[in-house]
Amino acid sequence: MRRKLSRLTTLNRDNAPHLFDCFLNLVRETIHSCAARALAHWWRVEIGSNSRFFGLPIFRRLPGSSIRIGDNCEFRSGEWSNLVGINRPCMISTLTRSASIVIGNDCGFSATVLGAATSITLGRRVMCGANVTITDTDWHAIDWRDRLAGKPGETAPVVIDDDVWLGMNAIVLKGVKIGRGTVVGAGSIVSRSLPEGVIAAGQPAVVIRKLAPAEAREAVLQGMAQ
Numbered sequence: 001m002r003r004k005l006s007r008l009t010t011l012n013r014d015n016a017p018h019l020f021d022c023f024l025n026l027v028r029e030t031i032h033s034c035a036a037r038a039l040a041h042w043w044r045v046e047i048g049s050n051s052r053f054f055g056l057p058i059f060r061r062l063p064g065s066s067i068r069i070g071d072n073c074e075f076r077s078g079e080w081s082n083l084v085g086i087n088r089p090c091m092i093s094t095l096t097r098s099a100s101i102v103i104g105n106d107c108g109f110s111a112t113v114l115g116a117a118t119s120i121t122l123g124r125r126v127m128c129g130a131n132v133t134i135t136d137t138d139w140h141a142i143d144w145r146d147r148l149a150g151k152p153g154e155t156a157p158v159v160i161d162d163d164v165w166l167g168m169n170a171i172v173l174k175g176v177k178i179g180r181g182t183v184v185g186a187g188s189i190v191s192r193s194l195p196e197g198v199i200a201a202g203q204p205a206v207v208i209r210k211l212a213p214a215e216a217r218e219a220v221l222q223g224m225a226q
C-alpha cells in the first residue's frame with residue numbers, strides 16, 4: 001500500500017507531465033470559475049453553489065428572459081478541458097425576451113450550446129457530451145419571404161429529464177422531450193421525443209434498446225445517499 005502511495009506522490013519523469021497538468025487544471029479551474037461567476041453576475045444569469053468552470057463560457061441573456069443554473073454543475077469550454085475534443089466554448093443564450101433556460105443540479109456540459117427562444121428545461125444529472133447542441137427554435141423561418149421579412153423560425157419547448165446522457169455532437173431540436181435516464185448516441189439528431197430509459201441513436205434518433213427500469217435507478221440513488 002505504502003509503495004503504491006509513494007509511486008503516486010513521488011515526482012519522477014514518468015508522472016511529472018500528468019501531475020503538472022493536474023496542477024495547471026486546478027489553477028485554471030479556480031481562475032475560470034471566479035471569472036465565469038463574474039460574467040454570470042454581469043448577464044444576470046442565476047447560478048447555484050459549487051459550479052465549476054474550465055475555460056470561459058459565453059452567456060447572452062436578453063432583457064426580460066431568464067437563465068437559471070442549479071448547484072454543482074460543471075462547464076468545460078477550453079479545448080484542453082476535455083480530451084474527447086472540444087471545438088467551441090459552452091454558449092448559453094436566450095433569443096427572445098420571454099425565453100427561459102433552467103438547468104437542474106449536478107449537470108455537466110462540454111462545449112454545449114443551449115439556445116432558447118421559448119424554453120429549455122434540463123433536470124438533474126444531465127450529461128451533455130462534447131459539442132452537444134440543444135435548441136428549441138429553428139432560428140430562421142423556413143419560407144424565404146418570411147426570412148426576408150425578418151420573421152423568426154418555429155419554436156417549441158425542449159424538456160430533458162433527470163439522468164439523461166447526450167453523446168458527443170448530438171443535436172436536440174425544437175419540441176423534443178427526452179425521458180429520464182435515456183442515453184442518446186454520439187452524433188445523433190433528436191427531432192422527435194424519446195421515452196425514458198432507452199438508448200436512442202441515429203439521424204433521426206430512434207430507440208435501439210431499453211435500459212434498466214427507472215425504479216432500479218431510484219433504489220441505487222437512495223443507496224448512494226445513505
Ligand SMILES: CC(C)(COP(=O)(O)OP(=O)(O)OC[C@H]1O[C@@H](n2cnc3c(N)ncnc32)[C@H](O)[C@@H]1OP(=O)(O)O)[C@@H](O)C(=O)NCCC(=O)NCCS
Nearest residue numbers: 084128129130167168183184185186187188199201202208
Ligand atoms: C450510445 C452508445 C453508448 C451505445 O453503445 P452500445 O449500447 O454499446 O451500442 P452498440 O454499439 O451495441 O450499437 C447498437 C446498434 O446501434 C447502432 N448505433 C450505436 N451508436 C450509434 C450512433 N451514435 N449513431 C447511429 N447508430 C448507432 C449500432 O450501429 C448498432 O446497430 P446494429 O444493431 O444495426 O449493428 C454508443 O453507441 C455511443 O454513442 N458512444 C459514444 C458516447 C459518447 O459520445 N461519449 C463521449 C462523450 S460524453
